[in-house]
Amino acid sequence: MYYMSRMRLDPTKRKTMIALADPNLFHGAIEHAFLGESGRTLWRIDALKGKIYLLLVSEQRPMLQHAVEQFGFPQEGNGWETKEYSGFLEKITEGSRWHFRLVAFPTHSVLVGKDTQGKRGKVYPHVTPEYQKKWLLSRSEKHGFSLNEDEFQVVQDRSYFFRKSYGPKHRVSLLSVTFEGILQVTDPGRFRAILTGGIGRGKAYGLGMMTIAGEIQ
Numbered sequence: 143m144y145y146m147s148r149m150r151l152d153p154t155k156r157k158t159m160i161a162l163a164d165p166n167l168f169h170g171a172i173e174h175a176f177l178g179e180s181g182r183t184l185w186r187i188d189a190l191k192g193k194i195y196l197l198l199v200s201e202q203r204p205m206l207q208h209a210v211e212q213f214g215f216p217q218e219g220n221g222w223e224t225k226e227y228s229g230f231l232e233k234i235t236e237g238s239r240w241h242f243r244l245v246a247f248p249t250h251s252v253l254v255g256k257d258t259q260g261k262r263g264k265v266y267p268h269v270t271p272e273y274q275k276k277w278l279l280s281r282s283e284k285h286g287f288s289l290n291e292d293e294f295q296v297v298q299d300r301s302y303f304f305r306k307s308y309g310p311k312h313r314v315s316l317l318s319v320t321f322e323g324i325l326q327v328t329d330p331g332r333f334r335a336i337l338t339g340g341i342g343r344g345k346a347y348g349l350g351m352m353t354i355a356g357e358i359q
Contacts, residue, residue, distance in 0.1 A: 144231065144338050147198040149206055149222035151187075151213050158213045162187065164304040165347040166314070168196065171212060175204040184340045184351040186245045199227060199338060199351065231334045234327055240354035242294075244321040247344040248277035265343070267317040271296040274319050285341060286332030287325045294323020302347070316344050324358065 151158050161167035165187075172185055175198075184199040196213070198204060203224055206214075210221030250273075251263035268274045274296050282289050298320040306312040327333050340350030 143201065144227040145198075145200050145203050145224050146227040147200070147204050147206065147222055147224040149196040149198070149210060149214050150218075151194040151196055152215055153194055155213060161213060162194075163302070165302060165316075166304055166306055168209075168213075168348060169346050171209040172198065172204070174208055175206050176200070176202050177205075182339055184338070184345060186348045186351040188243075197351070197353070201338075227338075231337060234330050234334060234354075236327055236330055239324060239326045239358040241356040241358070242321075242323060242325050242352055242354045244278070244341070244352040245349055246278070246319055246321065246342045246352075247316055247349045248274045248319055249343055250277070268319075269317065274299070275321075278321055281341060282325070283328070284332070285336040286327060286329030286334075287336075288328050289323070289325055294321055294325070296320065297322050314347070316347060316349065318344075318349055325354075 151162075153159065153162075157167070161171075168185065168187075172183060176183075182201055186197050188195045188197050196209070198206075204222075206222045207216075207220070210216050214221045248268040249265050250268060251265055253263040268277050275291065275294070278294075279289055279291065296319055298318075300318045302314070302316045302318065304314055306314055336352055337354070341352065342350050344350060
């Protein structure tokens with residue numbers, strides 16, 4: 143069973159403003175929202191009609207009271223809403239077309255030095271919209287969907303620099319890239335897997351989550 147949850151964030155709170163620049167803080171709050179092992183969990187920050195939300199896909203139903211107290215509106219009921227996601231996922235069919243949104247971290251590896259056998263190389267972000275789009279196009283087939291290059295675009299990117307803990311080895315740098323457009327499902331099983339498991343790096347920090355809406359008839 144999968145669930146989708148949405149929590150409205152209060153941008154007037156100092157903790158919220160700090161967390162929006164340091165996604166490690168949201169990561170910690172989400173970890174505390176589950177009893178025991180949380181299983182596969184994806185999250186991201188969304189802006190809609192002038193409001194900011196924490197969006198979450200999880201295998202367990204989350205308990206977000208603590209996160210609401212830190213970053214949300216505890217005076218508004220329980221401060222979040224959760225719906226079953228599995229039923230929606232099962233309705234996805236081969237050949238269907240959908241509007242999609244993806245926030246991801248497009249990267250590539252570069253081998254350094256003479257002795258490169260067996261090495262994965264150093265990871266760098268794709269920093270231009272052209273190569274960011276090529277990154278997604280190159281991964282679409284194995285994840286069960288197809289894209290027309292003219293039907294999606296990069297609408298935003300943002301860099302993050304923060305520490306997981308103290309010390310230079312714990313510095314983290316991420317590039318968050320938002321894609322929007324239209325896709326077509328070619329393999330429903332693989333496509334459901336990306337909607338629940340994400341794509342690319344940085345999933346613990348709000349990256350890799352794709353959502354779809356508004357099936358195109």
